[in-house]
Amino acid sequence: MAEKDNDIRDQAVAWVIRTQAADFAKWEEFTLWLEADHRHNLAYEKVLSAVDNLSDLTVSITQAKSEKTVFPKPANDEYITPERLPNRRRVMFGAIAASLVVAVSAGVWTQMPQPYDVMTGPGEREIVALPDGSKITLNGNTKIALDHKRPRYARLVGGEALFTVVHQQNDPFVVDTADVRLVDAGTEFNVIRTADALDVTVSEGLVIYNPDRENVSLPAGKRLYRPAAKNRVTVSTIAIEQVGSWRTGRLSFAGETLGEVAAALDRNLPVSIAVSPDIAGRPFSGVIQLDGDGQQNIEPIAAVLGVQAKKTGKGWILIGDDAVP
Template sequence: MTITNASDEAARWYARRHAAAPTAAEQAAFEAWRGDSAANAKAWAATEATHDALGGLAALPEMTALRSAARRPAPPPRFAPWRIAASVAALVAGAAGTYSLMSHRAPTTTASAVAAVAHYRTAIGEQRIVALADGTRMTLNTDSQIDVPAWQSERRIRLLRGEGYFEVAKDKNHPFVVETGAGDVVAVGTAFAVRKAGRGFSVALAEGKVRVTIPAVAEPTLLTPGERLAYDGVAVKRETSGAGEATTWLAGNLTFRDTALGDAIAEMNRYSPRKIVLDDPAAAHRKLTGVFRTGDVATFVAALTAYGMARIEREDAAEIRLKGA
């Protein structure tokens, strides 16, 4: 099933505007589309943020080898330039994994139904969009699990595993709370991602404001757009510009900047049933910078080989074992 939404339209507008300078009429049409709804404005901002993150990395020396490894044959010349750009933008706009769309019905508040809980899960490589009863849009990332109990004074959900991105419908009388087990993220109307990892979790804020409450930390933390907070069960780390790179998975990409190779491999493995195993503790500490498609372990390994970071020791359908080059 094909789903047309504001993100798809934003990708098309991005492709058209970057294929050639827009005419006055095209600029007016774009401004009219962007101003037509909050969803359109939000989708455009997210598309620009993703491409800015990718563009900033493209100029780095490490990306030369990555582009060679990932190069694909050029499209036939019969396609107009903007159509070629639109095809590329569509790839960026859609994740490599499987997408599905679900809706969440409004929970009842009768005594017999208060304990009812809706369960949502994704398999490895799958992403799922869930429309909640209040109008909130919830995107589950790969290998994730979220429970939505019946709501009363709060719109509370439980992130049990993995990661979710939440575009929260405004309702000042009913805060939206993401419960992670290690702390809560509270919002009224905003867009943010929450990931559960080990004993802790992380939050990346795209829009609005959220309050992060961690029982082990005395004071709540208020985040503003673009910020990312990570809690590992011991300490809190706050970044003022980490949200963009932390949410490129929404566009089907993983962005690494000076990331330990072992951590990058672990992240790639989240999206693919075919696992990468690095049999070299020393090589695991090497730093990697690059942008890769989620689930595309073959290109990822080819890039590591091309750049001299690792070599294939052996491989089969289930895994690829690497050694330091």
């Protein structure tokens, strides 16, 4: 929890710097970030408060020095009196002073250039707004690694994430996961990485799979699937509206194993969902619509899958029809 709070604080600092710029125009992305988690707004206000406090401190120090110390004027210099800043938040002097704000208030900015992780628990969602206007929507049980020095890069450690990327011709957005590199050409795409498989679906633009090796182009409406045990990939067609449909509680499957189905349920529900090894490899095709609050009984879902659901101490486990519940 502390690590996630630190990530939110880092994001708030970045947003404070951006929103103070005179040409800032990404208000929609900023609003999405604020609404994604109630803690975002609290963190943002705390950073703004630190800016104000530093502003007062800076003015006080400047005045004190001018009152106590008078330096002789060099004969070959012309002294220019600095202008008073009309808005005290401008004491930040852009990103440099913002770094001082964080260093004074919480010691965060010194950590910002370092890589950092964003994680979600079961059934949690998180929207990460990036400085270029791109955003990453994390499903439950997901972890990504980001770096303030590389704002156009992300590493999906595990789970599921939807990437909505602002296109930059000379600076493509790169997503690494396991031994795979995905390069975007201005697009929206969904990536699932589990122990069983890699699943990439594209709803807009173009994604290139391993451009230095296989160099597979995935335009909108295409899906790339690679089982973990194989290097061979399969490319198929997918309805665009299915890409990232988990955000509305609609889970679509086309021949995935019950192990992968259980992993999807585990990401989207606030309870643990496991599957018996005896049926984990069984394929399933169909659609599962989750309730709005994600608290529904798992047994009806198990019936759709043609299996049974057994309650456990941590959640549920899917078992075969012939197993004893």
